[in-house]
Amino acid sequence: MKPTSISLALLAAFGLSLPAQAFESFVIKDIRVEGIQRTEAGTVFNYLPVKVGDRVDDEKAAAAIKALFATGFYSDVRIEADKGVLVVSVDERPIIANIQIEGAKEFESDQLLKALRENGLAESRTFDQAMLGAAEQELKKQYYSRGKYSVRVKTTVTRLERNRVGVAFDISEGLVATIKQINLVGNEKYAEKELKDTFQLNSGGWFSWFSKSDQYSKPKLQADIEALRSFYLDNGYLEFNIDSQQVALSDDKKDMFLTVNLSEGQQYRISDLKFAGDLIVPEETLRKLLDITPGEVFSRSKINAATTRISDRLADEGYAFANVNAVPEVNKEKFEAAFTFYVDPGKKTYVRRVNISGNSRTRDEVIRRELRQLEAAPYAGWKVKRSKERLDLLGYFTEVNIDTPLVADSTDQVDVNVSVTEKQTGNIQVGAGYSQSDGMVLSGSIAQANIFGSGKYLKLELNTSKSTRVYAASFTNPYATPDGVARGFDIYKRRYEPSNNVVGTYSNDTLGAGLRWSVPVSEYDGVNFGLSAERSKLTVYGNSPREYKNFVNKYGDRNLTLLGTVGWARDTRDSALFPTRGKLMTVSGEAGLPGGDIKYYKLTAQQQWFVPLNKTFTFLWNVEAGYGGGLGGQKLPFYSNFFAGGVGSVRGYDSSSLGPRTVDTVRNADGTVTTLNASDATGGNRRLVNNFELLLPVPGMKTDKSVRLSAFVDGGAVWGEGDKLRFNDMRYSAGLAFSWIAPVGPMKFSYAKPLNNKPGDKIDRFQFSLGQIF
Structure with a gap:
């Protein structure tokens, strides 16, 4: 055998073991492969740069060794000549049979195995000792991202039969390193405390155990740096800079210290605002979108918001790829900046296709009927935006995204890609509360808002307390017609017996059924109407108010009511779950129609107004009013009166406890007079409720959208027929509420303190409810 000697010099850097002599040039008669156990000889032949019939010399032999070694399959490669036969001898690297990770609690093992696989270490792959160091560093990197800098990783490699190895990582996670101190250096215009309020990271607080805001991570720090930069740029500091x-x-790897060095520069004001480019929308219209005036302090967020509004306005005209740039002209002597908005609308755009993805349960047609942007139609930005809002308001999806990519090989066509993430639309709702008069109150319902992915709604309800028991079933088809006319029906059985409540003593058993329709009349408005029949049985007692007894004596204890309803609603809210802007306005009426025994009418109106004060705070004003009376010479039935107090009206007061009270008297045989039920609330024919609420994030959890606090002031009153409308009859309360979309379902807690309660008022300060999603 005559091995190649040139390989000693050429391949020493590869660590290959090579014989000392060079073989003479010869023509290959055959090729023999030795040392293979797992790979096939064909694998070697595929990578060899020579074949039978070729003449081989030192140079080609060296090239062959380099080619085989570069595959990574072999730890050693040798080439020899034996009577015209090229002998290729290899030592195969072992294969990784299994990888085990012990001691990992912070991460799932699959997550760590994925990180190792992305760095070349995985089962069934070739094992390379050099990879272990990189693998250990990758595991540590994962823990560093969670603030565990004291993590230790021990690696064990076990040789197995058939040239295989097992790799085991034993992880000692250690403790999370927390931020001990954050230092800002160079700030003169603003106090350090004010600047630190813009940070997500901090040195610990009341909610750090939940928000983990005291645990360092590089992405969080970079986000805080950008928040600090935005703070200064929004306050006029055009030349602000982060120096380092x-x-x-710390030595024990438990504490971290952050230092940010900054240069504030000078505050700049805006000297002028101009437009240039292709102004397809009149400049007067564009200028109204700026919300900026010359002379005010420069704000980057205002400039960016203005360019966005201008782009959106152009998109509404069909220019999907309009480009708007605000270019400054800086005067460093006067500390002023003039901005020119350069407008390039591009080409008018059309929609080629609407593609829907992510809806494994919801049918395509349920999504498509909510879309306002259609295929083969001119593109309109407001239609795309409104389509997303309508899909969000359905409540079927946790996330809705709409992208409009440019069609390949086209300059004026886009596709509209709608991507949704479905959520469970079945809901079991459970509520519980306690009041001084009614004791424990339990309620429950089971509903499915998207039956079989059809968008239809079904609800079964059970509500029970000492005074009330309700069994009800409701069904709604939101698209009974292609135009979006909704149709539904309700069947219900109610028993109301406020014997132990603050309302006058009586019982009312009602069995009813009805149909209802809802007709959209614009993008945000709709009208609804319905017709139902109710059969009621009234029972009064010896201690019932005289008004109740007189009603039963006049109209009987059993009666039929044909109930008609009509209403109008306008909803411009941005979300049905946690709105931050928009209005909800409703006006509705109901009446006991001719053909029934009881004839009356009730009118109600409500407005909810959500006003964003800034990015995190929202102000809510809710006002409701109601008025009712009798028809055909009758009076408003006492059981249809308006009530106030409790959840949904004036928190802090017991449910239905506010308003007129009975003052019936009975003269006894001995001549004395007894007052009956002096504290019973009988309701009235007029109601006014007013709520002011400040919606705010939980301290330390500003970015968590699943929790929200609110501070509220409630006010309300009810007046009976003939009572003078006096606002000093209003009762007020103030308190705090907490809402949490928990893993077990939505939870709400509230605590209210009455502000002007009077003797006889029933107080109920604490209330809560919870729901379970299935």
């Missing part, structure tokens, strides 16, 4: 940032770790 340092992160120091």
Whole structure:
């Protein structure tokens, strides 16, 4: 055998073991492969740069060794000549049979195995000792991202039969390193405390155990740096700069110290605002979108918002790819900046296709009927935006995204890609509360808002307390017609017996059924109407108010009511779950129609107004009013009176406890007079409720959209027929509420303190409810 000697010099850097002599040039008669156990000889032949019939010399032999070694399959490669036969001898690298991770609690093992696989270490792959160091560093990197800088990783490699190995990582996670101190250097215009309020990271607080705001991570720090930069740029500091940032770790790797060095510069004001380019929309219209005036302090967020509004306005005209740039002209002597908005609308755009993805349960047609942007139609930005809002308001999806990519090989066509993430639309709702008069109150319902992915709604309800028991079933088809006319029906059985409540003593058993329709009349408005029949049985007692007894004596204890309803609603809210802007306005009426025994009418109106004060705070004003009376010479039935107090009206007061009270008297045989039920609330024919609420994030959890606090002031009153409308009859309360979309379902807690309660008022300060999603 005559091995190649040139390989000693050529391949020493590859660590290959090579014989000392060079073989003479010869023509290959055959090729023999030795040392293979797992790979096929064909694999070697595929990578060899020579074949039978070729003449091989030192140079080609060296090239063959390099080619085989570069595959990574072999730890050693040798080439020899034996009587015209090229002998290729290899030592195969072992294969990784299994990888085990022990001691991992912070991460799922699959997550760590994925990180190792992305770095070349995985089962069934070739094992390379050099990979272990990189694998250990990758595991540590994962833990560093969670603030565990004291993590230790021990690696064990076990040789197995058939040239295989097992790799085991034993992880000692250690403790999370927390931020001990954050230092800002260079700030003169603003106090350090004010600047630190813009940070997500902090040195610990009441909610750090939940928000983990005291645990360092590089992405969080970079986000805080950008928040700090935005703060200064929004306050006129055009030349603000972050000079450097340092992160120091204590010797025991438990504490971290962050230092940010900054240069504030001078505050700039806006000197002028101009437009240039192709102004397809009149400049007067564009200028109204700026919300900026010359002379005010420069704000980057205002400039960016203005360019966005201008782009959106152009998109509404069909220019999907309009480009708007605000270019500054800086005067460093006067500390002023003039901005020119350069407008390039591009080409008018059309929609080629609407593609829907992510809806494994919801049918395509349920999504498509909510879309306002149609296929083969001119593109309109407001239609795309409104389509997303309508899909969000359905409540079927946790996330809705709409992208409008440019069609390949086209300059004026886009596709509209609608991507949804479905959520469970079945809901079991459970409510519980306690009041001084009614004791424990339990309620429950089971509903499915998207039956078989059809968008139809079905609800079964059970509500029970000492005074009330309700069994009800409701069904709604939101698209009974292609035009979006909704149709539904309700069947219900109610028993109301406020014997132990603050309302006058009586009982009312009602069995009813009805149909209802809802007709859209514009993008945000709709009208609804319905017709139902109710059969009621009234029972009064010896201690019932005289008004109740007189009603039963006049109209009987059993009666039929044909109930008609009509209403109008306008909903411009941005979300049905946690609105931050928009209005909900409703006007409705109901009447006991001719053909029934009881004839009356009731009118109600409500407005909810959500006003964003800034990015995190929202103000809510809710006002409701109601008025009712009798028809055909009758009076408004006492059981249809308006009531106030409790959840949904004036928190802090017991349910239905506010308003007129009975003052019946009975003369006894001995001549004395007894007052009956002096504290019973009988309701009235007029009601006014007013709520002011400040919706705010939980401290330390500003970015968590699943929780929200609110501070509220409620006011309300009810007046009976003939009572003078006096606003000093209003009762007020103030308190705090907490809402949490928990893993077990939505939860709400509220605590209210009455502000002007009077003797005889029933107080109920604490209330809560919870729901379970299935």
